[in-house]
Amino acid sequence: MGSAEFWVLVAFVIFIGIVVYLGVPGKVTAALDRRAAKIKAELDEARALREEASRLLAEYARKRDQADREAEEIVASARADAERLAADAKAKVEEFVARRTKQAEQKIAMAEAQAVTEVRSAAADAAVSAAAEVLTSQARGPLGDKLFDNGLSELRAKLN
Secondary structure: OOOHHHHHHHHHHHHHHHHHHOOHHHHHHHHHHHHHHHHHHHHHHHHHHHHHHHHHHHHHHHHHHHHHHHHHHHHHHHHHHHHHHHHHHHHHHHHHHHHHHHHHHHHHHHHHHHHHHHHHHHHHHHHHHHHHHHHHHHOOOHHHHHHHHHHHHHHHHHHO
8 A cells, every 4th residue: 555656546536536526527517507508698699690791781782772763774774865856956946947937038038128128119219210300301392391281281170
């Protein structure tokens, strides 16, 4: 009984006995259980956070897709409005040009009619002037006196 290994064994058995007597294995088991429960709770929380993040990611992806569609609709609507406005502007310009052309044609026609009237008036004035000269040159002498007397008698007859 005197070997060192024997006394190490006896000391080890006594140590294990004291540890068991003080309830260290239960405390260690309880501490490990608490630690396992804490880790499980953290894992559950992490899983819940991951699911919430996935849900949010899906929701934001859906919202982004919806925003992309709305943006495309807005662009398409803006293009359609721009094309419609361009067509309206073109139609208004064509209408304006047609109206101005018609007004110009009317002014030209009026100017032509006025020019024709002025030419006729000038021709009539020239004819009257020429006739007056011809008549004046022919109406001198006895023929002129006779014409004057006839005109005077016609005037008296009309006035009476």
